[in-house]
Amino acid sequence: MDIQARAYLPRIAALALAGASFLGVSAAQAKEITIWCWDPNFNVAIMKEAGDRYTKTHPDVTFNIVDFAKLDVEQKLQTGLSSGTADALPDIVLIEDYGAQKYLQSFPGAFAPLSGTVDYSGFAPYKVELMTLDGEVYGMPFDSGVTGLYYRKDYLEAAGFKPEDMQDLTWDRFIEIGKQVEAKTGKKMMGLDPNDAGLVRIIMQSAGQWYFHKEGKPNITGNAALKAALETIGKIMQANIYKPANGWSDWVGTFSSGDVATVVTGVWITGTVKAQPDQSGNWGVAPIPALSIEGATHASNLGGSSWYVLESSEEKAEAIDFLNEIYAKDIDFYQKILQDRGAVGSLLAARGGAAYEAADPFFGGEKVWQNFSEWLAKVPSVNYGIFTNEADLAVTAQLPAVTQGTPVDEVLKAIEAEIAGQIQ
């Protein structure tokens, strides 16, 4: 027994050593820019394209683009920043616009200001506003969620409406049209998920307001745009011109299966709308309907994200130069990502390129990208603040009350109370 045991020992030790050696990892190389983002078909692919372009003129800089799920990027960023373990952070990270101020304000000094380098006058103003803190601008504006009213020309024609009739509507007119569409075609006007406050955000921002004032205090009971947004949704519910959807996939199903006549959302839905080739030629895009209150416009935004450089980055200078060279200057890059990935960037000059000027047969030859980029410049700037997600939850929780006909002023009070409880 003893002899056998002695024979075993060196083998166990050898195994342990082998284990230790194959756990080693290679050290990071110099001048490698590490980037965290979250969608392999979208921002990851786009960043690879951007990296390739930059490496062509700067062969000494390479890119390491790491994709995690969006929530995972946030989780990792939060852990890295809270623990103060700088070498665990990337050089550039993608942050969703609604959450930008939360990171900028919660971790002062963590992100590098780019105001000195980047010429922000070329970007959509609302994108610059959301990444500005105390006079410094911190990010590189990336994709926009500029909104549009996608509508089925065939259904609307059957109800007696031409594309001209769909331009520059008010929400009341939109509901009127919806009633007639249902009467004539039996189709609902839009899909609506009662657990998603996206439409509230779209309508509210279109009138230049948000859940918070510029200085960060909640703006709920005195918020005319939010009130009008909730009233509008109440009217849509009452007129029963919507098809209820349960969750994102279900909502996408309302229009991909041809059950509804319109979709009001961000430009990033275009690819999904076009995923039904049998509907080609039947779709048009108009500006979204406007409220009938002061400051109302036909332009708004839903979602979108931007790039941020970490102050602790060893390759900070290269990272900033890279973002500036590609995202703030390369018009051709914007044509490429629009063509390949359907990404509408925030650089206004990009609209002069060929891809933006192309007419799209799916939309009956409309120059949809030109239109979107025109609306992009008009999106009202608001302060997304640090508690947009919390406010959104409060609104979502109160949406059923709106549908049950509770007076909107009471709903607003309930939302305000809930937000006050959440952010203290």
Added chain:
Amino acid sequence: MNGIGRFAASAATYGFLGLMAFLSIFPFIWMVLGATNSSIDIIKGKLLPGAAFATNVGNFFTLVNVPLVFWNSAKIAILATVLTLAVSSLAGYGFEMFRSRGRERVYRAMLLTLMIPFAALMIPLFVIMGKAGLINTHIAVVLPSIGSAFVIFYFRQSTKAFPSELRDAAKVDGLKEWQIFLFIYVPVMRSTYAAAFVIVFMTAWNNYLWPLIVLQTNETKTITLVISSLASAYYPDYGVVMVGTILATLPTLAVFFFMQRQFVQGMLGSVK
């Protein structure tokens, strides 16, 4: 009348069992069917086999460096399992075999750590790993799991059934303590090791939060992280996600079926 009643009773029983079986197996069926359909068909709720299986598999293999990702997952799961079993079974053995005054107090304190949620330990652990220079290494994923309070508890409970006569006899034969552990205890406790293997392997293979925090590059990522990233795209290709999920399920299934047999054999062995 009696016959009809009995028939109705068994019909109700089988009906209920069938329903429950269907409910528990449905996600699996849905996963397999999903792998054969295009993303848009899955969104539309199609529940029939489609023709997109080859496309989905092809897309999965283009998007994901499959051998590397599986190698990472396997490396972590196997190392974590082997080290956890080695360390925690030794601890369980020690807790049961050696009497001392502080034993129960230490043991209880250790069990209390089961109540601390991992989220609370995450940042301190991360700082420790950062100081040790282990961020983005697989050893950092494995280390926190090897002293598992649950597995120690499990081994201590099972060790109570280990006949102390065996240990006494071995001592009389002149074996040292580590020899008793290695050549008497480990073979006798095969069944316990097998069961613990299944549990620890599955936990390590499916582990998500800690690898997510500690791993930083595409080269070190595990299959769970890759699937999570595929599924959270703005327009996830659900067909591809389903292919990934099926592939990620296979090793745990294999371990489970394989170890199930070992488990039974081990049980028979320990009775003799």
